[in-house]
Amino acid sequence: MSLAMALEALSSVDLSYTWLSVAILVITPLIFLIHDYSLYLRMPPGPRPLPFIGNNHQLPQSQPWLQFEKWSKIYGPIFTIWIGRLPTVVISDPVVAAELMEKRSNKYSSRPRMVAMGELLWDGGSVLVQPYGKEWSVRRKLLHYALTPKALRLYKPIQEAEASRLCYQLLSAPEDYEKLLERFTSSIVFSVSYGHRIDSLDAEVIRQRFEFMHYSSSLNVPGKYLVESFPVLKYVPNVFAPWKADIQHHGRREAAANMALVDVVKGDIAQAKAKGAPDSVPDSLCKLLLELRSSQSIPLSDRDFSFVPASLFGAGADTTASTLCTAFLAFVTHPEALRAAQAEVDAVIGSTRSPTFADEPNLPYIRALVKEVLRWRPVAVLGGTPHSSTEDDIYGGYLIPKGTTVLGNLWAINLNELYYPNSHVFDPRRFLDPVSEKQPLEGGMRGKTHPAKAGHSSFGWGRRICPGADLAANSLFVALAKLVWGFQIAGIEGKEYDTFAYTDGFNIRPEKFECVIQVRSEERKEVIDQEDREAEVFLERFTALE
Ligand code: HEM
Numbered sequence: 172m173s174l175a176m177a178l179e180a181l182s183s184v185d186l187s188y189t190w191l192s193v194a195i196l197v198i199t200p201l202i203f204l205i206h207d208y209s210l211y212l213r214m215p216p217g218p219r220p221l222p223f224i225g226n227n228h229q230l231p232q233s234q235p236w237l238q239f240e241k242w243s244k245i246y247g248p249i250f251t252i253w254i255g256r257l258p259t260v261v262i263s264d265p266v267v268a269a270e271l272m273e274k275r276s277n278k279y280s281s282r283p284r285m286v287a288m289g290e291l292l293w294d295g296g297s298v299l300v301q302p303y304g305k306e307w308s309v310r311r312k313l314l315h316y317a318l319t320p321k322a323l324r325l326y327k328p329i330q331e332a333e334a335s336r337l338c339y340q341l342l343s344a345p346e347d348y349e350k351l352l353e354r355f356t357s358s359i360v361f362s363v364s365y366g367h368r369i370d371s372l373d374a375e376v377i378r379q380r381f382e383f384m385h386y387s388s389s390l391n392v393p394g395k396y397l398v399e400s401f402p403v404l405k406y407v408p409n410v411f412a413p414w415k416a417d418i419q420h421h422g423r424r425e426a427a428a429n430m431a432l433v434d435v436v437k438g439d440i441a442q443a444k445a446k447g448a449p450d451s452v453p454d455s456l457c458k459l460l461l462e463l464r465s466s467q468s469i470p471l472s473d474r475d476f477s478f479v480p481a482s483l484f485g486a487g488a489d490t491t492a493s494t495l496c497t498a499f500l501a502f503v504t505h506p507e508a509l510r511a512a513q514a515e516v517d518a519v520i521g522s523t524r525s526p527t528f529a530d531e532p533n534l535p536y537i538r539a540l541v542k543e544v545l546r547w548r549p550v551a552v553l554g555g556t557p558h559s560s561t562e563d564d565i566y567g568g569y570l571i572p573k574g575t576t577v578l579g580n581l582w583a584i585n586l587n588e589l590y591y592p593n594s595h596v597f598d599p600r601r602f603l604d605p606v607s608e609k610q611p612l613e614g615g616m617r618g619k620t621h622p623a624k625a626g627h628s629s630f631g632w633g634r635r636i637c638p639g640a641d642l643a644a645n646s647l648f649v650a651l652a653k654l655v656w657g658f659q660i661a662g663i664e665g666k667e668y669d670t671f672a673y674t675d676g677f678n679i680r681p682e683k684f685e686c687v688i689q690v691r692s693e694e695r696k697e698v699i700d701q702e703d704r705e706a707e708v709f710l711e712r713f714t715a716l717e
Pocket of ligand 1: 298299300301311314360482483486487488490491494550551554555556557558629630631632633634635636637638639640642643
């Protein structure tokens, strides 16, 4: 071949490459565009997205649930928003949420992929963000094992004792109520998980848990990591991806801390056996799982096994404490509800002892109070971790394609006027049985019947429903019953309280507010002192983790 012929051949190759590149650059986005547009036309309507950007430019930087609620008024109880090219269906009605995430739970029980948090930090270890499937169901079964009704009965004495300690501590440091509520819920979760109580939030183990929790939620900020849009970036070597090295470093620290806690319980069991008193180790999730593991095989590595009891703290301590903070805000802004609760405990119990779980059947108003606190300002405001669909589905004539993120906007669901008229008014009577509990409630206050037995959706839906719901409800019941029995909780004279002033993030709690917390009488103070002494004795066997 002559030089001229060779050059000619080369230039024609170059030219065809150029055409190919142009074709790819133009055609690929065009294919995406046609694909996205055809989905857009078939999915539930929502605010108009831009190509490739979706609705990102319309999403508020903070408190997105408020904007979602506004959109639900325009587009209806189920609408679509686009995060870039990814569709998210947002639900604002409890019946629609139940129809999808409960009745069709075989299709809607997965989680959207969370590369930074679920894969790089936890390396698939945490049940919370695990996709629906075998790995998730192994962990979920283990959790249920320690949260059966029988196991929950074992934890009730701990919850009672901790609630007595909470009341006692409030006597001398009412201004620290928020910290005291956090210690109360942390101690319960640790006793349930590991059989050890928490006496102070300064304990190293707790400081570490809060650090892990804050770090993991800092990863979950939409748009923070490019790897969420381009998961292939997770394979970039650490030397070129310091952000990834940092996340994995945190992940290793958390995994090591989780395994150290399992070792504590193993040590407790070994010590008790050596002393000839194996039953002296308190029952806990970790102990039950270690026993189970010695009699049958559990298909989890040591590392993954240690994530099971550890998952309770992240999911259960802060959520329950925040809900109690909301109860305080409700008492301050709706004193009639506190008065009604006090009237009930005074009539049923009197002043010589405080309420216990044994009184629960006779305290319908307190049971309703727990539900109303959970409803009024739902801590998991966007339904906790989102669901994701694993199959194409048609709902109301609209397509919900496989892989769609599904958000139950609890803010809109729990404040839906059709189900809860005057929804921002805190009124536990909504949850009383109008016939058997003979509670007068203005006609207009009763709305449509909620599909869930509990009357609210604050613990989520279907197969992913919160496994700690009953444990949390028990903690709330016993704490609120003892608190209203023992204390006046009121606003500071002349101070305005904003019931919408809440923190941002996946879990919300009221912005710090001051209030007046006073014991109701000298007689009740003496009862609180006495019950605290008994509680301290009972809790001795759950030695404190320092
Ligand atoms: C007031 C307290 C609590 C509230 C409001 C709450 C709420 C929620 C919500 C909304 C979800 C997501 C449900 C869904 O995806 O449909 C969830 C999941 C979860 N919660 Fe809770 N929770 C609370 C307390 C607890 C406690 C005390 C524990 C453990 C002892 C716990 C453990 C979990 C776990 C492990 C998950 C993940 C379940 C899974 O993905 O399969 N939670 N919670």
